[in-house]
Amino acid sequence: MAxxxxxxxxxxxRQEIxxxxxxxxxxxxxxxxMVFAMVIFAALFFFFVDQVLAFxxxxxxxxGA
Known part of the structure; x- marks a missing residue:
């Protein structure tokens, strides 16, 4: 091995950089x-899915009675 x-x-x-x-x-x-927008979208999506499943x-x- 060299x-x-x-x-x-x-x-x-330095050559590669x-x-x-x-x-x-x-x-x-x-x-x-765009990354922040997608993070917010994903957080809202999973929040609503979690609420529906919990319901x-x-x-x-x-x-629920």
Missing amino acids: KTTPAKFIREV SKVTWPTRKETSVTTV GVRQILGL
Whole structure:
């Protein structure tokens, strides 16, 4: 197995980082807003599904009386 010196490793890392296509500030902000929107949507969806299932279980077990 070939040994890599720390200096060579740093050079290779810098070469690889220079190949990365970094997102623009606008792309980052739009993606962040979309992630927050999807998190809110998923939270509301699961909240309502949980409420419906809890209502059904209460009706079946007779705990809603």
